[in-house]
Amino acid sequence: MQPADLDPRSRRPLAVLGGTFDPVHIGHLRVALEAAEALDADVRLLPTGTPPHRPPPRASAATRAAMLEAALAGQSRLTLDTRELRRAGPSYTFDTLSELRAEFPARPLVLLLGADAFAGLPGWHRWRELFDLAHLVVLTRPNHGAALPEDLAREVASRRVGAAAALRAAPAGSVFELAVTPLEISASALRERLAAGGDPRWLVPEALIDSGLLAVYRRGAP
Ligand code: ATP
Numbered sequence: 001m002q003p004a005d006l007d008p009r010s011r012r013p014l015a016v017l018g019g020t021f022d023p024v025h026i027g028h029l030r031v032a033l034e035a036a037e038a039l040d041a042d043v044r045l046l047p048t049g050t051p052p053h054r055p056p057p058r059a060s061a062a063t064r065a066a067m068l069e070a071a072l073a074g075q076s077r078l079t080l081d082t083r084e085l086r087r088a089g090p091s092y093t094f095d096t097l098s099e100l101r102a103e104f105p106a107r108p109l110v111l112l113l114g115a116d117a118f119a120g121l122p123g124w125h126r127w128r129e130l131f132d133l134a135h136l137v138v139l140t141r142p143n144h145g146a147a148l149p150e151d152l153a154r155e156v157a158s159r160r161v162g163a164a165a166a167l168r169a170a171p172a173g174s175v176f177e178l179a180v181t182p183l184e185i186s187a188s189a190l191r192e193r194l195a196a197g198g199d200p201r202w203l204v205p206e207a208l209i210d211s212g213l214l215a216v217y218r219r220g221a222p
Helices: 026-039 061-072 093-103 115-119 127-133 150-157 164-169 187-195 206-211 213-219
Strands: 014-019 042-047 078-080 109-114 135-139 175-178
Touching: 014 026, 014 093, 026 042, 026 078, 026 109, 026 135, 026 164, 026 175, 042 061, 061 078, 061 206, 061 213, 093 109, 093 127, 109 115, 115 135, 135 164, 164 175, 187 213, 206 213
Parallel strands: 014 042, 014 109, 042 078, 109 135, 135 175
Antiparallel strands: none
């Protein structure tokens, strides 16, 4: 039997959107869905355990994962991957992509990054090696179109491709900018709104509100 990875259908990219998801919101879900469609990819949402590049999330890993699970209910296009929550220590994307590469030796892997996260890439652990492991697809985000740091601009200059289809030609190494529906929604603004007693409806999926988890989150339970 052929390893799954050598099956021609597995040339479909596997894409991951990592983040704290503290909490998950419509911005995450919508851009992930648009990436799935534009790249014809399977997309996994990958909550980070201990983020190395920012203060600890407000909610525990278990709560953030439970909120994601509730948000994703009833559809199959986007799935949840909790591998970083099971790993001790800081959640380095380098380690996560290395694990996925071991599982899928030849399949195109895609790291999805909002434009804000992409601009901060040079601060990441072993960031230049990420291009050996995956393609990078940058999702446009309102108010985050600024110029890139020089070392990043230099690194990506020769890697840019103009069409999503080009990502199937190799397992890793290219950079593609995907224009997604601009949604000026962020978890930090949502946290402020919740703290002020505001109604989060239509900024987060209905299923998350119905799950009751957001009400628990608002009260500050872990
Ligand atoms: P915070 O406000 O707490 O920083 P966030 O809303 O940016 O949170 P994260 O969980 O940090 O959410 O984001 C995970 C990934 O999703 C990042 O790559 C981020 O750039 C991207 N992302 C989040 N919201 C959007 C959005 N509205 N449009 C495009 N990309 C987004």
